[in-house]
Amino acid sequence: MFKSKSLIENFSTKILFVLVFCIWNSYGCIDKMSLPSEIHTDAEFSAGDTTYLLVNPLWNQEKGLQSPVEISISQDGLIFIADSSARSIFVFNQGGIKQTGFEALENVYTGDELISPIDVDIDSRMNVFFIDGNEKVYRWNQLWNQKGVDSFAAGGRFLTDTNEDSFIVSQSDLWLTAVNNPDWELIEIEWSTNQATIDSLIGIHCIYDGFSNDTIGDIWYSSTHSSFSAITSIKSESKNIYVTDKTYDRILALSLVRSQLIRLSSGEEIWAHDLVYDHTVSEYGTGAGTVNQPMGIDSDDDGNIYYAQWGDYFQIHKIQPIISGTYPVYPSVFQQGVNDIMDLYRFEDPSDVAVDKHQYIYVANTYEREIQIFNNIGQFFKKAGIEYVTVDTSIWLYDGLDSTMTDTFMVLEKKDLLNSPSGIAVDPKGVIYVCDPSVSSIFRFRLSNQLDENLNPIK
Template sequence: MRRATLYIIISFFIWGCLEKMPLPSDINVNTEFVAGDTTYLLVNPIWDDTYGFITPIEISIAPDGHVFVADSAAKSIFVLDQSGNMLNGYSSLMNMNDIADTIIYPIDIDIDQKMNVFFIDGSNRIYRWNQYWNKIGIESYASFATFLNPSTGDTIRRSNNAIQWFELINHPDYIMIEVEWSNNQSMIDSISLPHVFFEGSWSRNVFADLYYESDKNLFSGISTTLGNDNFMFAQDHYHNRIIKILMDRSQYIKLVNGERVWMHSGTFEQTVVSEGTGAGTVNAPLGIDIDYAGNLYYSQGGEFFSIHKVKPVVTGAYTVYQSAFQEGTNEIMDLFRFTSPADVAVDLNQNIYVANTEDQEIQVFDYNGKFFRKAGVDEITIDTTMYVEHGSQLVEIDTFIVKELKGFITSPQAITVDKRGVIYICDTPSSRVLRYRLSNQLDEDLQLIQ
């Protein structure tokens, strides 16, 4: 009888060596996965408790490249540049012991193109602080205004605390033709400091949110858009849904440089993704992000699929959100691939980054949900001998086993990625923010983000 030789290749996909590299300046080119990409390397230095972190739980990168880290136990939002230098001018976000008579333990944060810093604390509120207004300074605000209805010629004069004020400044039939300015410092301080942007129990939100008890909203995640849109999205953990919140005008302010800008307040518009267990539904929402095309990506802890992508589809006067990924077609929808993924992020090329929390790793996918690489995982190659039963005989073969070693990342709770393709991870139990970068991009000419 002729002996057969078996060739067995056993692979446990892994990489993410713990080799450290310094992160040079920023680059203004986007990351794109190409042939020759190798592995994700840890960027040095690690941002740890020496920065003041206790439980860094969420991270977001502003349009100007600044890195915002929400830390629940510290009751603070830390702001750093991308070299890890702590920045001045953000004291209002530190030790938030009295925001609208509430002690804030922030759990999520996002920054829009207007430099509104939005954050949540797990309640039915969304808070806002504006970086631009505080950098320039607020000189005054509109205390009274006169409004004109061009079609009728009628005029109405109202103060900024009148019941009709909110309706008039958002009404399409009225225009503001005259403003009386005030520099009352207490009012300016209330605008400059962190304040409530949206609350589910406000009467207008209770009225608009007909099918839910909006005062019972418990927000677990928020995401702003990448454009100048006057809306944002929030995950409501209590009702297992994602809602769209409009940014309605609430106050007219004048900055020290003479610029006049509208500030906004949040109003419920619609539930865009509802409770369910199939593709494009929500069950125990955890993290959320949005791409340049308006597609929503979210992670969840409930059945059945851990990661979802939904795309907006305009049907007449309405916009509905339909699943863009399906089981059996997109790898990212494979059952049992993830265990409690706390967060998901998407870059400018629609590559998807998943914080696979209980498995102590980051999984990376292309725009179509095809698996690409892991980050935060070490690998070793073992040269070993195996015995395989072949018929009535045992055949001895030599083989190599590539084995994953996990544990350097203990529990990734949040993830984001910048324009350079650098991944930022909040490893909450270890009080660290970790950064990873593809090793084939080390020699690129790095430039400042614009």
């Protein structure tokens, strides 16, 4: 007995549905595209289009990496990698060669305290700041260690704003007040070469502690219970750095204040700084510009702050400092319905965000095993860390009792490169560096039109 046409159509539709479902289930998102009407017509996937390609080789356990969780790039182009399991900050050049002179950052400890770095950043003064998840910020200075410290100020004579002069011993409370008072002038310095103090200056030490008096202005929170999850410094000569506090769902601004005058072996005299609490940038909430389970943070040359979080409802934010009264306010730059980056449910547990010199934004979308890139106004640009696969197929199109077969293809996202991207950074050449601690590796990606025929970055 012959089957009716409706049964045949229904059977064909089921086969097509099963085919599409299987492909979707294997690869994830699908974009349907119609074939060009002529063979020479350019389609959206034309060969001239650019995609992010993996740059080989991987940086992995062969380079000593165990669990690289965060990454930062200094202004001189060096790559600083926070590896929590190795309790180290490894330093490479852009070619992946481990750099000498940074041995103090491996197997990190201060006093009897072992440190497992979870984030690192470098400011314009070559201060290497890092955190390990508690209420402290640590510092090691690259410049001082490279040039060497010859001596430091043991005390000095100051000319006050009333034209009186007074000798003050360094590191006393009065000294800290005097060196940070713009109306007091240091007119005479007594230098010391005490080696123990010099070793302390050039070594790793805590420059901010939530248990100290540095938090006296933090009256609304118990700073001793803070747990810093991310850190960033403004790339300009700004004296602020920013940390995210997971305990209280907030972002803090910490200010650099003068603490010690040192003389390098080159003869340069420069100020060393400590950090003190300045103000709270943003607090808990579920709207644009508020904080909820903060994970990663970055900043651009204009002082804008970008942060990634796991909490509701928006997971990537950009806030802009606007001076208003004693402290700046930080309204959200992006808004839902206007900027793609604020789309609900676009991200799933993004662990980090980075911004490049053009203010393009890079998001480590951890659970989805991908990197999403947005332009400087928050509109979606491309993805990295995925492969696109084109599947040719034919489908029946039905219009009432009529049916026609048409050739189409489906572009599928195949996510088998990244496993759990957690940290991200971008160098001035546009190379994306991605930490994947689950496989002890650093992945690098670059746009295909910025690679040579051997898939090496064009210099």
